Structures are given as C-alpha cells and as structure tokens.
Amino acid sequence: MQHDARPGLLEISDLRIGFGSAPVVDGVSLSLAAGETLGIVGESGCGKSILSLSILGLLPAGARILSGNIRLEGRELTQLSARDLRSLRGDRISMVFQEPMTALNPVLTIGSQLSEVFRIHRGVSRQEARAMAVEALRAVGVASPETRIRNYPAQLSGGMRQRVMIAMALACRPQILIADEPTTALDVTIQAQILDLMRNLRKEYQTTILFISHDLGVIAEVSDRVAVLYSGIVVEEATTAELFSNPQHPYTRGLLAALPQPDVETLPEVLFEIPGMVPAPDDRPSGCRFHPRCPLASDQCRTAAPPVTRIGPDHRVACWEAPQ
Numbered sequence: 515m516q517h518d519a520r521p522g523l524l525e526i527s528d529l530r531i532g533f534g535s536a537p538v539v540d541g542v543s544l545s546l547a548a549g550e551t552l553g554i555v556g557e558s559g560c561g562k563s564i565l566s567l568s569i570l571g572l573l574p575a576g577a578r579i580l581s582g583n584i585r586l587e588g589r590e591l592t593q594l595s596a597r598d599l600r601s602l603r604g605d606r607i608s609m610v611f612q613e614p615m616t617a618l619n620p621v622l623t624i625g626s627q628l629s630e631v632f633r634i635h636r637g638v639s640r641q642e643a644r645a646m647a648v649e650a651l652r653a654v655g656v657a658s659p660e661t662r663i664r665n666y667p668a669q670l671s672g673g674m675r676q677r678v679m680i681a682m683a684l685a686c687r688p689q690i691l692i693a694d695e696p697t698t699a700l701d702v703t704i705q706a707q708i709l710d711l712m713r714n715l716r717k718e719y720q721t722t723i724l725f726i727s728h729d730l731g732v733i734a735e736v737s738d739r740v741a742v743l744y745s746g747i748v749v750e751e752a753t754t755a756e757l758f759s760n761p762q763h764p765y766t767r768g769l770l771a772a773l774p775q776p777d778v779e780t781l782p783e784v785l786f787e788i789p790g791m792v793p794a795p796d797d798r799p800s801g802c803r804f805h806p807r808c809p810l811a812s813d814q815c816r817t818a819a820p821p822v823t824r825i826g827p828d829h830r831v832a833c834w835e836a837p838q
C-alpha cells in the first residue's frame with residue numbers, strides 16, 4: 515500500500531516474505547512515525563507475526579525476504595548481518611511476545627535475566643544492574659520487586675510474567691517496541707491492566723509501538739492508527755477514530771461487527787462471524803482475495819484485484835466498492 519511522503523522512523527515498503535511457495539507477506543508497505551502506536555489487525559494466518567519477526571531478523575527457518583525494504587531512519591535492515599541484527603535487537607528495537615514463557619529462561623531468576631540486559635546494554639556493574647532491575651519491575655507495576663527478582667518464571671502468574679517481559683523489552687529504552695499479541699494469553703482483567711501499563715509507559719518514554727492483535731477491540735485501546743491485514747496484504751489503513759467511524763473495506767466492517775457491544779442490553783447468543791476462513795497462501799482466490807467471503811463481491815471482484823485508493827488524508831483502502 516502506498517504511504518505518505520513524510521518519512522517515518524520505520525518504513526516498510528512493498529515487503530514480500532515467503533516459505534518457498536506463495537508469499538505469506540505479499541507486498542506490505544507501512545510507515546511508523548516516531549512516538550506513534552500503529553496497530554496491525556487481522557485474523558489468524560494473515561501474516562502478522564511473520565511481518566513483525568522480519569523487522570528484527572527473526573524469521574523462522576525456511577522463511578526468506580523475497581523483495582522490498584525495511585528501513586530504520588533510512589538504514590536498510592533487510593541486508594544486515596546476523597551480528598548487526600543482534601545489536602539492533604534490544605538496543606533500538608525490542609519485542610514482547612504472546613507467550614512470555616518462550617522468551618524467558620526457566621532456569622534463571624527473573625532478577626538475573628533482567629540484570630543481564632542492563633549489564634549488556636548499559637554497561638553497568640552487577641550491583642547497579644540489580645538495582646536497575648528492581649526499579650524496572652517497579653515501573654511495570656510488580657509489587658515487592660526486591661523479593662520478586664529472586665523468583666523463577668514458573669513461580670509467577672501469566673500477567674506477572676508478561677510485565678517482566680515488558681520490563682525486559684524496555685530495559686534498553688528501545689526506540690521501537692513490537693508487541694505481538696501481548697495480551698492474548700491473559701484473562702480479560704489482566705489484559706486490561708497490561709494495556710493500561712503499555713499506555714502509561716508510552717506516555718512516559720514516548721516509545722514508538724507496533725502493536726499486533728487479532729482483536730480490533732484491543733487494538734482500538736492503544737493505537738493511533740490501524741492497518742488491517744488480510745491474507746498477506748494491507749486492505750485498509752486509517753487513524754483509529756476514522757477506521758471506527760468510517761470503515762470502508764468489507765473485511766474491516768466484518769471485524770467491527772464481530773466485536774462485542776457492551777452497551778447492547780441483550781447480547782445476541784452468537785456474535786457475528788465473517789463466514790469462511792483466511793485462505794492458505796498457496797490457495798488464494800483470483801481477483802480480490804477476500805471475495806469468497808465478501809457479501810458485496812461482484813464479477814469484477816472475482817477477476818481483478820482492487821487497487822489501493824486514498825479516500826482521505828490518512829485513509830487508504832483496497833476495494834472496488836470503496837468511494838474512488
């Protein structure tokens with residue numbers, strides 16, 4: 515998708531990523547301005563995680579960037595060596611994963627894991643690093659951090675582990691934080707607390723955030739802008755307010771209709787669901803790749819892919835039915 519002329523902190527242009535067959539990320543362009551939070555939403559299998567992992571050079575085995583660019587302040591990241599990528603991670607860009615247990619080491623206390631990050635990235639002594647770890651845990655709302663640092667990951671609740679993960683990701687004051695479904699594994703109350711925490715941290719440190727979720731409700735709580743990903747492409751992009759008040763793509767409208775309506779007194783027994791599923795990358799339909807699921811699909815939709823149209827200063831959509 516075309517994006518604005520103003521250069522962002524992070525610029526992704528026409529990025530294609532594949533596992534050998536059809537690209538799973540199939541020509542994505544996104545711009546992340548300093549200080550903003552960009553939400554990426556889409557159902558399972560749309561390519562959200564592969565897209566975010568590519569920024570950090572953490573693609574799974576077999577995946578390859580086929581074409582396109584990822585630039586951080588003009589510096590091309592797709593060509594960096596493994597060593598340069600390592601220093602980029604946790605220094606300029608860090609990541610919070612859906613399941614913190616996969617990112618935390620089970621045999622080390624959280625204090626020693628956090629201290630290690632400070633020692634490596636800030637070059638401080640063991641004692642200073644420990645004090646910083648305590649403060650970092652306090653900043654993400656962990657009670658009695660002096661005691662908590664002696665705990666192993668398995669001794670913490672899911673919400674507490676996610677706070678530790680966020681503290682680790684923020685330890686080196688990254689310019690960009692990538693959060694891939696950071697609250698999906700948590701229950702609703704804890705999820706709300708973590709979202710609150712992310713909003714506060716953002717206010718305090720002006721961190722630029724790429725926030726990924728399949729849940730548009732969660733995305734709306736934290737994002738300034740939203741990009742809707744469908745089957746490896748961005749089908750709509752707008753400010754959060756614009757996307758909610760004036761959604762244009764039938765897929766976006768479907769995601770919105772599937773949100774629970776808290777102000778409706780009697781909830782319908784079954785919430786709206788978009789019929790069908792995201793196609794596998796090697797089984798995409800002709801024309802608009804959403805057409806088999808779209809209530810507005812026409813013959814044109816079945817044969818030709820819709821171009822991206824700018825319909826407002828900060829609103830783009832790829833649909834034949836959108837106002838031209």
Ligand SMILES: Nc1ncnc2c1ncn2[C@@H]1O[C@H](COP(=O)(O)OP(=O)(O)OP(=O)(O)O)[C@@H](O)[C@H]1O
Pocket residue numbers: 533538556557558559560561562563564565574576728794795
């Ligand atoms: N390790 C892998 N090997 C082969 N194909 C993969 C692999 N990981 C992902 N894919 C393919 O890439 C597509 C996008 O996967 P990705 O994990 O990015 O989706 P996602 O949008 O993050 O989904 P979810 O919401 O389930 O996390 C998948 O549909 C799958 O076809």
Ligand code: SF4
Pocket residue numbers: 763764765802803804805806808809810811812815820832833834835836
């Ligand atoms: S281009 Fe056609 S099939 Fe695709 S989303 Fe728009 S109306 Fe539906």
Ligand SMILES: [Mg+2]
Pocket residue numbers: 562563564694
């Ligand atoms: Mg994912």
